[in-house]
Amino acid sequence: MIVNRRQLIAASGAALAGTVLSPAISAFAATALVQTKLPYDENALSPTISARTVGLHYGKHHAGYFKKLNTLVQNTAYADLSLEEIVTKSSAAKDQPIFNQAAQAWNHDFYWAQFNGGPAAPTGSFKEAVERDFGGMDGLKKKVVETSDTVFGTGWVWLVKDNEKLDVLGLPDAGTPLAVGKVPIIGIDVWEHAYYLDYENRRTEHVGAVLDNLVNWRYASEQF
Template identity: 40%
Template sequence: MFKLRTLPFAEIPGFVSKETCEFHYGKHHQTYVNNLNNLIAGGEFEGKSLFEIVTKAQGGIFNNAAQVYNHDFYWDCITPNASARSAELEEALNANFGSVDKFKETFLNAATTLFGSGWCWLVYNNGKLEIKQTSNAQTPVTEGLIPLLVVDVWEHAYYIDHRNARPAYLEKFFSHINWEFVSKSLEWAKKEGINSINSYMKSLHA
C-alpha cells in the first residue's frame, strides 16, 4: 500500500501558502494515492513498485500512479530556502540553452503556453538537457527520459495564491527552485540512467 510522502516544507511564503498545501498536497495528492491503492487492490499491480506501475500500467491505474510521482517530484523541486546550482548543472544549462537566463525564458514560455492542465519538465536525454511539456498525468518517464525539474501547471497548483495568473505563479516558481535537488538529479541521471528514477521512487515508497 502506498502512502502520501512527507511534504518537505510547511509553506513557501509569497509562493505556496499553507492553504495551497492543505488542498494541493493534503487533498489532491492524497486522493491520487488513495485512488491508486484502491485501483491496484487484488490486481496484477498489487505489490508492485511505483516505477513498475508508472512504466507498465495504463488507464486509471497509470493516471493515478503517474500523478503520485509527478507531485512527489514537484515538491522536491521547490524550496523556501536559498539554493545553488552545481557547477555541473550550470555548465549543462549554458551548453544546452546558451545561458541560465535563456533557459529560464524558454522554460517559462513552455510552461506558460502549455494548453490546459499538465506539467513542464527539464529532462536528461542521452547526455542532453531538454524541455518537455506533458498533458494531464503524462510523465517523461514513460519515454525513457529522466526528469531533473518540473513545474505543475494544473490550476489547482496555483489558483488559491495566484488566481488565473499562471505567468505570475511561474515567475515565483523560478525564484524558489530547489537547485540543489535539480543538481543532484542530474548527477544521479548521469551515474544511474533510468534507474535513478526507480531509486528516487523507492526512497519515498519503499
C-alpha cells in the first residue's frame, strides 16, 4: 500500500504537534512507489516462460525500474503522484528520464497481472469486439504476432481499446497506451530480456506462445 505525504501527516499529527517537520517531509517528499507483488510463483509460467526468465525479468529489470524511479522523483513535482499519474504527466511534459522508468514500471505491473489465472476464454462484449474487428481469436493473435515483428529493437506490442474499437499497436522502448490515450487490454513485452533465454532470437515464436498459453483472456475482457 502506498502511503502518501498527506496520509502520513494525518496519521502522525499528534506526535508532530508543536514540533518542526523533518527535512525529509517537504513540499516534494518522495512517495514510496512499490513494485506489485508477482501474483504466482516464478515457475508458474513454465515452459512458455521459464522460472529463470521470470526471476531475472521481475526480480532485476522490473524491480530496477521502481528503484530508479523512486530516486528520480525525489524532491520533484512527481513525488506525491500515483504511478499512473507520473506516466501521463511525464509523457505530456516530455520528461523522458522520468517517463522511461515510470512507464516501464507500470507496463510490467500490467504484464504480470494479465497471466494470472491462465488462458481462460474471452467473454461478453470483448469476445464480440474480437470477432468484429479481427474475425475471431485466430485473427487477433495473428495481428499481434505480426505487429510484434515490426517493433525495431526494444518495445511492446499492445492490444488496445480505441473508443469502442480494438486495435494493435507496436510501441518502441517504454511505449504505453496510457501515453497515447488508449485503454490497454493486453501488453506483450518484446524487449530481449523478456524472451532471449528461452527463445533466443525467435521473438514472434515467443509472442505466439504467450498468447496461446499464458494470457488470461477473461482478464482482457475485464479491461475492455
